[in-house]
Amino acid sequence: MSTLEKGGPALPQERKVVTSIPGPKSLELEARRGKAVPAGVGASFPAYVVAAGGGIIKDIDGNQIIDLGSGIAVTTVGNSNPRVVQRAKDQLDAFTHTCAMVNPYESYIEVAEALNRLTPGDHDKRSVLLNSGAEAVENAVKIARSYTKRDAVVVFDHAYHGRTNLTMAMTAKAKPYKTGFGPFAGEVYRAPMSYPFRDNFAANTKVSGEEAAARVIAMIDNQIGGENVAAIVIEPIQGEGGFIVPAEGFLLALVEYAHANGIVFVADEVQAGFARTGKMFACEWEGIVPDLITTAKGIAGGLPLSAVTGRAEIMDAVPGGGLGGTYGGNPTACAAALGAIESYEQDGLADRALELGELIVKRLEKMQASHPELGELRGRGAMQAVEFVKAGTMEPNAELADKLAAYAAERGVLVLVTGTFHSVIRFLPPLSISDALINDAFDVLEAGLDEILGK
Template structure:
């Protein structure tokens, strides 16, 4: 167990004086392009609590953007990392390999959807995994075009910026971007023009028509989709949409890539969000929650696809670093032994009644959505006015931070609150965090 007490403690204003000193150093030393949502400098962390340099203990509702799913400094992760660091820190798997890389690939091949034979390759970040999945798809199909979706987020490299929908801050003035990337409307029930009831059928019909006319099925290598969109606003597609897209891809010899970088590893109540509708992707990208806080990513796919790449075509100096692999093995062991898929569903059951009750009080909450411990509310102007309310979202976020609750916003319009607590958080800690959030919301609304 962690030695950090699982309770919120505020000794100073947030941020405190020592954090403010360090923030001045940050301004002087770090590129202004690297932003900081909450300039509180963390000294220790454990479970669902972050301890800052001023001794404040903050409740974590962000998990480092869905990374510390098993909790910060999870004991099995720490133990395996410490042992691996003592054994060796790097050789480069492409030079002299090691068993830990194989263990992680075995786990990915076993855990990802589908009982077919699979192969995996390891990388450093979600963006790198996505980029390599697209490389594989283009190589195997002999086609070039890739379709992504409105509100999608896939990374910050040149190719993944092209796949990402939102301009600011991810793409602004960073072009030109990689070519042969096309965008289709997302199945977005809350904002679908025909209403949520017809969203699945209508959005799929629009997708098929748009791809046929603007790209051509015979030119399309892959469709990439987040089963629940992340940065774009935790948009949950209408039921059946993801399966329809996957089936359509299979019919036309197009590879279906599930970007599960944020949704994977128990976050949504399943090991992977694709499982919710029984979808088996051709390729699946993973990162974030896989390694308990260390940088590791993977691409897993059908054996015939992954083995079609020439030797040396995939890899990288740090990809599948042994220390990161050790962390992943500790994290996966934790997820299995503590049934964190079940825990994510318990988090959903705790959060949803509280969020629904808050929505009854405040018409500015236009939508509540998500699954498991990946939940969100979308803020609007009020009843009957679905204009995105980014100003209120920012005000609530500031008040949460001031009261020692680490919260995250997202969404194309900057009007979505997302809840990503570590699954190691106790019900008591989560309930206290929700108390803080509700009070912050009421204060911001006035």
């Protein structure tokens, strides 16, 4: 077993089902949870965890589950990654908190320096550290508005940016993220996303990235006015929207338009960032250099941390005291981030993401060859997805996605259903997972698809 596969506990890297999943002890805890935690806090896979490492989650009933979710792209370096754990332990022994806005510490600076170095572009940069992805996105908007002295923010169909009031307004999907929670923050405008699978079918021809961007630009010019827009905020690969990879040229055209009109271009890399796609950041696939970039999830190997990194002149436009928060850049989270970044760079995890992506795509292509219900395979690196449709149509097939995810769960494989139409299964394995576990998981998924579809 490699160092990466060990994680915290030395878990055997194998799937093992010893009870029903969820098992009796998990069901006991789930009953307790129902009496202590509000119904609005969901749990799609209520197998209660007692240990995790490498590509395995062990539940309280002794089942060992193959993890193809990574805590929604958080434990990209592997759960309980040794570098992350050791750095966090050392920091806990030193001190737990002082508030970086009161008594600062070196690790905050070290994380900021690493982000300034790693993010695209060789221009002068600054980074502010925060707690969550939503907080990072909200601060990016604050910074862009402060810099441009404008109000309007352009976001996209199928986008997900968070659960705060402003980021709910920026998020596209109503249920479960927005319904009943309004009114929302104003001056947020939604533009059509480049969605090649559906765009090409609707147009009966290939819609180029430039053509898709022209729709957005026309909407901005005619409905908002480019001179009123503070920021264009986009996920280079959409996450909760269904791992939508825009057509090549779409992002670049938007960047060029933004720069021509004094608009801050913000790349939301909360889910796609940190080696997940086979490059450190997804926008690098098209050579995009954002003005601001938001990060979270994979940044600290499981501890809560996020950041906004951007051009120095934009970041410094906010007056002193205008950015920050009590826990932003918590010292233990900063220490964990330094361990995670060390792992990304020294353990070759971007290359490993490409290897995993090739393996996943190969298995999905085999399934697609005999099942037309797999409408599109898409993604980059170890951020892959399949969109399910009714055979011979473009109609989303949420029922099949749910049934396959449930089948896999019962047999010890964790996958996540997502997408605007709830018809996409996404694959986000930790980059420390073995090929053997990936193949075992896809054996289960392939058998499940055959059984559900009666083939």
